[in-house]
Structures are given as C-alpha cells and as structure tokens.
Amino acid sequence: MANVIVIGAQWGDEGKGKITDLLSRSANVVVRYQGGINAGHTVVVNDQTFKLHLIPSGILYPETDCIIASGTVIDPKILLEELAQLKQLGVTTDNLFIAETAHVTMPYHRLIDQASEKQRAEHKIGTTGRGIGPTYADKADRIGIRVLDLMDPEVLPKRLRWAVEQKNIILDRLYDLPPLDPKEVIEQYQGYAEQLRPHVVDASLKIDEAIKKRRNILFEGAQGTLLDLDHGTYPYVTSSNPVAGGACIGAGVGPTMIDRIIGVAKAYTTRVGEGPFPTELNDETGALLCDRGAEFGTTTGRQRRCGWFDGVIGRYAVRINGLDCLAITKMDVLDELDEIKVCIAYELDGQVVRDFPSNSRAFARALPIYETLPGWRKPTNACKTLAELPTEARAYLKFLAELMEIPIAIVSLGASRGQTIIVEDPIHGPKRGLLNV
Numbered sequence: 001m002a003n004v005i006v007i008g009a010q011w012g013d014e015g016k017g018k019i020t021d022l023l024s025r026s027a028n029v030v031v032r033y034q035g036g037i038n039a040g041h042t043v044v045v046n047d048q049t050f051k052l053h054l055i056p057s058g059i060l061y062p063e064t065d066c067i068i069a070s071g072t073v074i075d076p077k078i079l080l081e082e083l084a085q086l087k088q089l090g091v092t093t094d095n096l097f098i099a100e101t102a103h104v105t106m107p108y109h110r111l112i113d114q115a116s117e118k119q120r121a122e123h124k125i126g127t128t129g130r131g132i133g134p135t136y137a138d139k140a141d142r143i144g145i146r147v148l149d150l151m152d153p154e155v156l157p158k159r160l161r162w163a164v165e166q167k168n169i170i171l172d173r174l175y176d177l178p179p180l181d182p183k184e185v186i187e188q189y190q191g192y193a194e195q196l197r198p199h200v201v202d203a204s205l206k207i208d209e210a211i212k213k214r215r216n217i218l219f220e221g222a223q224g225t226l227l228d229l230d231h232g233t234y235p236y237v238t239s240s241n242p243v244a245g246g247a248c249i250g251a252g253v254g255p256t257m258i259d260r261i262i263g264v265a266k267a268y269t270t271r272v273g274e275g276p277f278p279t280e281l282n283d284e285t286g287a288l289l290c291d292r293g294a295e296f297g298t299t300t301g302r303q304r305r306c307g308w309f310d311g312v313i314g315r316y317a318v319r320i321n322g323l324d325c326l327a328i329t330k331m332d333v334l335d336e337l338d339e340i341k342v343c344i345a346y347e348l349d350g351q352v353v354r355d356f357p358s359n360s361r362a363f364a365r366a367l368p369i370y371e372t373l374p375g376w377r378k379p380t381n382a383c384k385t386l387a388e389l390p391t392e393a394r395a396y397l398k399f400l401a402e403l404m405e406i407p408i409a410i411v412s413l414g415a416s417r418g419q420t421i422i423v424e425d426p427i428h429g430p431k432r433g434l435l436n437v
Contacts, residue, residue: 002259003217005247008224009263009317011271015329020057028215029065030058033250034240035222036073038128071250073135075105076192099203100148108167109134115175126273136239150193204252219247225317236275244321263323267331270304276364279307293333308341311403316356327410337375343368381414
C-alpha cells in the first residue's frame with residue numbers, strides 16, 4: 001500500500017497530468033485536493049487527447065475511484081460540461097465522487113474576478129478570470145456556498161438569494177455592472193444539483209475507508225509550488241495551497257498517512273501570467289522553447305513565458321514539499337539546442353544567493369547565475385531507456401539531480417504514455433539524497 005502526493009515543482013504547467021495518468025495505473029483512488037477550473041491537465045492516450053480541468057486524471061481508468069476533495073472549488077457548469085465530454089469520448093464517469101464540503105463557484109464570483117483584474121490595470125496579477133479567488137475569499141469569509149448547500153432544496157434558495165443580493169451591491173457600486181437575477185441563479189444551480197447529486201459523498205470518510213482497506217491512493221495537486229498562496233511568489237499566486245502539505249488539509253487526511261511525495265518539473269521553466277521570472281528568455285531561444293513545447297495554457301490558451309531551468313526554485317520545491325523524487329518532463333523540447341543553461345544561484349544586491357528569497361520584492365531583483373552545459377542535438381522522443389539517451393542528455397539529468405540533491409525517477413520525452421523512461425520505481429525507489437542518473 002502506498003499513499004502518494006504528486007505536486008508541481010515550478011509555476012504549474014509542468015506536465016502533472018501525464019505523470020498522474022502514468023501513476024494512476026497502480027492507484028485504486030485518485031484525489032484532487034485543491035484548486036478549481038483554473039487548472040488544466042492534458043493527457044494523450046492512443047493519439048486521443050483528453051483535456052481535464054477539475055476531474056482527476058485517473059478518470060481514464062474505469063476501476064479507479066476519482067475524488068474531488070473538500071479543498072477544491074467547483075464550478076458545476078464547467079464540471080458538467082467536462083463530464084459530458086468524457087462520456088462522448090467513451091469514458092465512464094460512474095467512478096467520480098465529489099466532496100459535499102467543497103465550495104461552489106457562482107456567477108458573481110466570475111464577474112467579480114474579471115472586473116477586479118481589469119480594474120487593477122498595471123497592478124494585475126494574471127488570474128484566469130474563472131472566479132477561483134473570489135470563491136476562496138468567500139470560503140475564508142465564511143459566507144461561501146458548499147456542495148451540501150447545493151444539494152439542499154430548502155437551504156439553497158435562502159443562501160443564494162442573500163448572497164446574490166449582497167454581491168449585486170458590489171457589482172453595481174464598485175464595478176458598474178448590471179445585477180444578477182437571484183431567481184435565475186437559484187433555478188440554474190438547482191438544476192446543476194440534480195445532475196451532480198449521484199456523485200456527492202463524504203470525501204474524507206471515503207478516503208479514510210480506502211486507507212483502512214490498504215488501497216493505493218494518489219493525491220493530485222493543481223498549479224505548482226511557486227503559485228502557493230503562502231509559499232509562492234505572492235501576490236502573483238493562486239488562492240489555495242498546491243504544496244504537498246495542502247493535500248492533507250484539502251483531502252481531510254492526517255500527514256502520517258502519506259508515504260511518498262513526487263515532484264514534477266519541466267526540463268526548462270515556464271510561467272503564465274504576471275510576476276517575476278529570473279530565467280525568462282525574451283529571445284529566439286525562448287520562442288523555440290514555446291514553439292517546440294506547445295506552451296499554451298490548457299485552461300485559458302494563454303502563451304506561457306519560457307526560460308532556462310531554475311535550480312534555486314527547484315531546491316526550494318524540494319525543501320518546501322519534502323520531495324522524495326522528481327519526474328522531469330519535456331526533455332525532448334531541448335533536443336535542438338547547442339547549449340543549455342541552468343540557473344544555479346542568483347545575484348541579489350551584489351551578493352550570491354543560493355536559496356529562494358521569501359521576500360517577493362527581493363526576488364523580483366534577482367539575476368540568474370548560470371552553468372552552461374552542452375546540448376545533444378539529437379532526437380530523444382523515441383528513447384525507451386536511460387542508456388538510449390545521448391550522453392549529453394544523461395549528463396544534463398545528472399546535473400539537475402545533483403543540483404537539487406534528489407533522485408530523478410521519471411523522464412518524459414513527449415505527450416504520449418509510451419514516451420516515458422522509468423529510471424527508478426517512483427513509488428518504492430530511492431528517496432531524497434540518493435542519486436541515480
């Protein structure tokens with residue numbers, strides 16, 4: 001039995017969907033523990049592409065229970081659209097379960113999110129405009145609407161009527177937007193409730209039952225470490241905790257139940273939206289990485305900013321999550337480069353800094369210090385073992401492992417399941433401090 005957390009070790013978009021799909025083959029339960037439809041996972045199976053936003057990647061395995069846990073925020077409209085798309089593609093969704101204590105994203109959340117971001121002008125933070133932040137804000141303010149409220153035909157009208165009336169004041173006076181009709185919103189969400197009702201459960205209890213039965217559980221995070229509300233590059237962060245510690249809170253399990261934590265990182269670095277990015281490349285190399293890596297967001301379609309691998313944030317992710325091993329994705333994107341740079345430290349106010357600065361204003365002033373490695377100028381996407389990789393590619397992986405003092409268990413060389421090298425068993429292989437490449 002193994003309970004495993006998979007997290008993003010950069011700014012999100014690291015390819016967690018593929019890695020989670022890969023690990024789901026041996027999982028009995030996959031749990032999505034935080035975030036909302038502001039995240040996106042792309043999984044390619046037999047040349048068929050599945051774009052998932054809220055539903056766990058394990059849904060592609062019919063025998064695997066998939067749980068959207070309490071730490072998430074759920075947009076019923078988008079969730080139902082995603083369920084319909086999966087059914088059209090022949091994927092059963094009978095194995096999907098939704099936490100009754102998860103919070104629900106409402107129309108006013110989306111409107112406030114978009115209007116607020118627009119009003120910030122040059123101070124914008126780059127939200128997806130999907131209402132995620134305002135939903136979490138209402139949750140913290142203890143005025144949110146949960147799935148269990150959605151399921152109660154007596155409670156929902158009362159809660160929603162009051163909420164819509166309150167939010168209409170904000171929409172009108174702060175953003176000069178037309179009000180929402182409480183009756184229309186209530187009717188719409190009561191309709192969503194009936195469609196989702198068969199999937200609603202006590203998620204924490206269901207997970208606990210799986211643990212007691214010694215079933216293999218995979219906890220799947222959205223976004224990445226540097227977007228964590230408490231430990232990321234604030235204020236350019238998400239509204240929840242993608243770090244490994246967030247899995248226990250979001251899923252409702254104790255930390256002693258976790259056996260393994262796996263980080264996912266690209267062989268280079270990307271970032272969507274605003275915020276400092278020390279290794280960003282605004283040149284031909286950055287454009288090449290974007291083009292070869294198809295760096296456009298699954299959720300918004302926004303072009304991702306691209307740069308060299310940042311070992312400083314990599315070491316930070318190892319520390320803040322307690323990572324046991326890494327999965328390195330999109331190695332094949334680097335195939336055409338003559339040389340490859342890796343950030344090993346920052347120059348900050350005239351000093352060499354090797355640890356991630358918690359002061360966000362200081363981080364914005366950080367300049368990368370690079371180590372340059374030779375490229376391999378050979379295609380790698382057909383390689384099936386570590387030995388088949390070019391010597392320079394193996395050297396690059398070894399450099400990353402030594403820099404972050406963590407073993408690399410998985411190397412991804414393309415979008416499909418078959419374009420993957422398993423270096424070590426990611427579940428039972430070596431732990432932090434034991435290198436293997």
